Structures are given as structure tokens and as C-alpha cells.
Amino acid sequence: MTQRAARLTRPHRRFRASYINGVWEFIREKRAVSWHPEILRQRFDEYLRVLQQAETDPLAGLAPATRFWLISHSDRYLGDVDVRHHLNPALERFGGHIGYKIRPTERRKGYGKLICKLGIDEARKLGIGDILITCDDDNIGSCKIIEANGGQLKDKIDNDRAVLTRRYWIPARD
């Protein structure tokens, strides 16, 4: 029930405190974050501007991408999803059109499946046909999420990482 009430939003100041708490959780699980919470505390508006810029005017070599946050019915930040507007050679091998994560304290509640579904909806709105999503071969949760959302395993490729990368395609709707 709480899961159904969660929705995607664009990053916004309104969720600042909850988002920063979520980033601390990612740090505690030793996940790399692009903006440290202490920096976010001081320069949150700048962070929002950088996200906006990534959509229309990305840094050299990056594809334009839109970031969304999954927010609970009680306005708690639950996770985020990036929708990349098109693929480049790097994303074709690793990353694909859609990348998501759920904050550690909110995992195993179905939010991973939900954020992937909502990310696919956003990709469709952008006119993306066949959607590529990649994940590590040993990331059981993410493999289940992609398959539950209609992903068809195309191949597993070697990206010079510890594990192979699975590439799934979600076919365009007719």
C-alpha cells in the first residue's frame, strides 16, 4: 500500500533533508556518491542546478540524462533513477538507458521494481523505443527487477570488471 503511494518527482529543495539522510546511508554501505552530504548541506541549490544541466547540457562525453527521485507518501526520499535520453558507446556496454538505486533502509519492499517501472514510463515519454538496462551478473535483486519489468536478456559481456555485465532489452511498444 505504501509502495503504491510512492511517486517520482524531479529533485527539489523540499526533500533536501530526507535526501541528504539517504546519501549518508549510501556512504555507510560504501557506495560511491558524487556529492558528499556535507557539501550538499552547504550547496544544495548548486547541486540541483548541476542535475538540471545534465539534462540539457551534459559534461563532455556524457549523454543527456534526467534524474528523478522516488518519494514516499510521507515525503521520504526512497531512491533515484536516471533516464538517459540516448545511448553512447560507453552506455551501450555499461549503464544503458536507465539506472536506479534504492536507499538501504527501504530495500526489499518492492521499491526497486517500482522505480524501474516508473523510469521505463519516463523513457517512453521521451520517445525511447527499445530500452537497454544493464546490471552486474551477480546482482540478483536487479536482475529480478529488470525481468519483472519485461527485460529480455540479450547477452553478458566482459567490461574488465570483477563480474560480467548483463544487457537486457525492453522492447518498444507497438
Ligand SMILES: CC(C)(COP(=O)(O)OP(=O)(O)OC[C@H]1O[C@@H](n2cnc3c(N)ncnc32)[C@H](O)[C@@H]1OP(=O)(O)O)[C@@H](O)C(=O)NCCC(=O)NCCS
Ligand atoms: C538492486 C536494488 C535496486 C533492489 O532494490 P529493492 O527495493 O530491494 O528491490 P525490490 O524490493 O523491488 O526486490 C525485487 C526482487 O529482488 C529481490 N532482491 C532484492 N535485493 C536482493 C538481494 N540483495 N539478494 C537477493 N534478492 C534480492 C527481492 O526479494 C525481490 O524478489 P521477488 O521478485 O522474488 O519478490 C537495491 O538493492 C539497490 O539500490 N542496490 C544498489 C544499487 C544497484 O545495484 N542498482 C541497480 C544497478 S543495475
